[in-house]
Amino acid sequence: MFDKLLEPGRHGLADGRAGVLVRPVEGLAIATVTAGAKRIAAVADTLESRFGIKPPARPACRERDGVSLVGTGPGRWLVLASGQESAGFEAGLCCALDGLGAVTDQSDALLVLELAGPDVGRTLAKGVTLDLHASVFPTGSAAVTVVNHIGVTLWQTDDAPTYRLAVPRSYAGSFMDWLAGSAAEFGLETLS
């Protein structure tokens, strides 16, 4: 899917080191887990015992052993697991939660992109209306926000900084158009 959106290689400014690097994160099983208002703690406990990660109770991301939990709302998380088959992952999670919360497979719904590079902040500023300065949005922060009129979930994975963005599948082409245009002045390197 991704290679149809943007050719691998260099885009925009061709000289020097690319200011922005983008890489699709493939092979992810993705699900939303939503707890009923009275069962948030029970669902959080279950997730913690299953993944060894305390689910964040705020817009934040926590990661361990290839599993990331992103808090996207009260009692609501986006769970991403690398190297797992989506239907099986969803079924296993359903089984573990045993009716405490809803599990919904989103593995095909979201395109997850990893963005890094010296100019990633200046590029994201052209679409993200949030303050991504390290003092405000440090590693582990997450946000459900809008870029170029497209709803995205965004989180920071390291201090480089490196960001991951989950973009709805139907909008992926328009998102890449925005990214390519916004990063062009810095040079955009598409990694596979």
Next chain:
Amino acid sequence: MSGELANPAGVLARRGVEQRSGKGTAAVRRLATGGLVDRTRPLEFEFDGRRYTGLAGDTLASALLANDVRLVGRSFKYHRPRGIFSAGCDEPNALVELRTGARTEPNTRATTVELYDRLTASSQNRWPSLDFDVLSVNRFAAPLLGAGFYYKTFMWPASFWEKVYEPLIRRAAGLGRASGQSDPDAYEKSHAFCDLLVIGAGPAGLMAALTAARAGARVILADEGFRMGGSLLSDNPVIGDRPGSDWAAQAIAELKSFPDVTLMARTTVFGVYDGGTYGAVERVADHLPSPPPFLPRQRLWHIVAKRTVLAAGATERPIVFGGNDRPGVMLAGAVRTYANRYAVAAGADVAVFANNDSAWRAARDLVRAGVAVRTMIDVRDTVDPALLAPLKDAGVRILLGSRVVGTSGKRLHGIEVLTGGHRSSIAADTLAVSGGWSPNVNLTCHLGNRPAWNEDIAAFVPDKLPPGMAVAGAANGRFGLADCFAGGASAAVAALEELGIAATAPALLRAEDEPYRIGAFWHVAESRGPAFVDQQNDVTVKDIGIAHREGFRAVEHLKRYTTLGMATDQGKTSNMIGLAIMAELTGKGIPQTGTTIFRAPYTPVTIGAFAGHHRGKEFRPTRLTPTQGWAERQGAVFIETGAWLRAQYYPKPGESDWQETVNREVRTVRSGVGFCDVSTLGKIDIQGPDAGILLDRVYINTWSTLGVGKARYGVMLREDGMVMDDGTTSRLGPCHFIMTTTTANAAKVYQHLEFCLQVLWPELDVQLASVSEQWAQLSVAGPKARETLARIVDPGFDLSNEAFPFMSAAGLTVIGGVQARLFRISFSGELAYEIAVPAGQGERLAEALMTAGAEFGITPYGTEALGVMRIEKGHAAGSELNGLTTAQDLGLGRMMSKKKDFIGRMMSQRPGLTDPKRPALVGLRPVDRSARLRAGAHFIPVGADAIAANDQGHMTSTAYSPSLGHSIGLGLLSCGPSRIGERVRAVDPVRGADTEVEICNPVFIDPQGDKLRV
């Protein structure tokens, strides 16, 4: 005496056409030394087809003046010759067309255009040439064109307005022309955040930014100019023992060393918005012939600042007198700026006319720079002896208690001065005028505040401020340099203290701090000739008198009646004088008269900057279906439906038009099998023990009784009783439903359900998730649908009518283990299924269906065939679910449960909504079967006049039905269902159609629904 003229001998005598023509003309008015221009970097430019040379660091205005080009435009109404008046964004006169072709920018202020190599500009509003303009005869018609002339002169006859008056006025008046071509350049938007936003990089702004930067705060310093420094560059003060420009450069270098300080030159903060949000436009590439690759021309910034220091400086205003618009009459501060910053002598024989001390310092600077100042005129009877001395020493003739009453020359060559009752003529090619300085309070007023009058400086100063804003320096009415430094530092310290950031004011700098005294004086009553208050809109003192006499005395009325301050400069140099003259006429004081409202933007902003990337196809994002790539390979034709791009139809070789293709697609579905991507429908995953209760409350029909593995059609209402949306929802498990919505309302319905759960019934244990993106859903329809599906469903799943009847739903696997959901639902009226697979498998499913159905002649079909078949089946869609229809109107009234409550139930019982005369859904067919029906036609009784009073409803949807062989329609007709068999006319005045139609059942095909259940 630091500078002198580059060609000192006989400048006056040699000034003329021969010097201005030809390539590489010497810059005759460039001073030999001084200025902040780079003499090693000459730049060639062209104005009105003539070539000149300027220097790097020049503006177009300073370069024109350096080449002694004094006439640069013609005025808006009277086509009077006009020259350069100011040195900044307040310029009313020197508006030029910059660049050529598609990049032409009309009404560009020459005073703010940064000179670049091979710049091309031309004058505006003149024909055939700037020097000789035919329409300058307009000035003889000035009595006709005075204040309110639009309202008075062209009142009668009304029919003349569009055809005669408006074209006439448009040809005669106006400024530049747009290129009429698409803008070849890009624009973009960006966002920035800071602790402290400093607006203006003059002495107060630089000091505020330095104070905050040293305290470790996140700082943005924005300045509209291409070189930061503000008055430090133009007034050439001494700080310590160095020029002010050196100090500015050092401050900027220090600011650049902080990682959390952002310096934004060429950036105008144009508006203040709620929550500490500021709009700014950065001119990224306006100073270049064309933007470098991958860079936008301009960037619109959305800056969110915790605190702001406004250090926007002040704008000089003139004194108004007869003939004050002649080229050569300039603001004194501008003449000073041209000498100090650009090393340009604005003229060879300068006179100064003022009511305040700053003009005396301008004169002193001019003398120091080697510009010939011969006469100093002040309306005041006495001035500080300290001001007199340097001018007296230089031999300047000083006339106190005097005023300029008139001017002469096409380009100024003389002034008439009134001194002690005597009028005398004085030679001058430049008159530097100053009526005092008005603090730039604009941004303090954008959230609705009004400035306060300060008698001491005869100016409005900031009063109540937007939250988080402080004002420093000249913008606060503190004109002294030491005041600016101290004010900037203390404003920053106070702002940061509120944020919990400790900051200390830098040690005070030793700076010249000269007093500013003014004798308020607005216009010369004894003037000879028209005295212009607003030069850009040609509003004279006399026009203000007319407005007063005719009752337009409030400042906002004055503005609209005379157009004072309504030009592109928004009256920066004229509003104050206009309201002061009105205050004189009414006898009210200036504070009682007040100012007009200051609104954003501070200076004009290109509309392209607001659009950013959102142009053409990128106006908004496009959503692609999971089978987009596959459909492209099939040669599908696509159509935009909302944000989605969908396959409209799939033409085959030999088909002559879309209708032929659509007819074939419909016939194939009705006789064999076809499939269509319906992934665009909204899909909402609803889980939890109370899911059934939620559905009972949002849908008009009952859901909690729906069996697992079953689907049902549902209608939901808005609170007001009108239909909101419809769709099928299936029960996948005891606590698990999957809802579908129409494509158009997918987001709205999700939002509605969230609202219900979060606000109305938080006690319900229900969890929602949108799965519209997760599933590729294809509708497989036609008598051969089951046989086709049987070939892709994995073994073990029984598709038989007994095992999986109409309105069944199940999870299963297809094409060898792909997770799928199957729903036996039909929109086409045929035996049909909707099959959902994870979106990434959508194309694979399409390919599998093509193979599986090949034997039956399977066809993919698009939105056109989908629409035809739904009209044939009388299903309501977007044109009928238009927000004005009730369930009853759509023939769905019987679905409304009487055993439970639901959203919209109460309001749907309002008399107006239960009126049997309301237009309700019917089918329509032309009496003459060959006639074509058109959506939008109005229903009029046969024999009645086609007037609104006889309107009985309208045609909502039409199609050619290949199944019936004629045009069919759906419509909303008054008492419709009880009139089946009657005839009405479908009248379409827009397209000139008047067709007799027969009212019929809206279900044209298989009204019993037998085909669905086989």
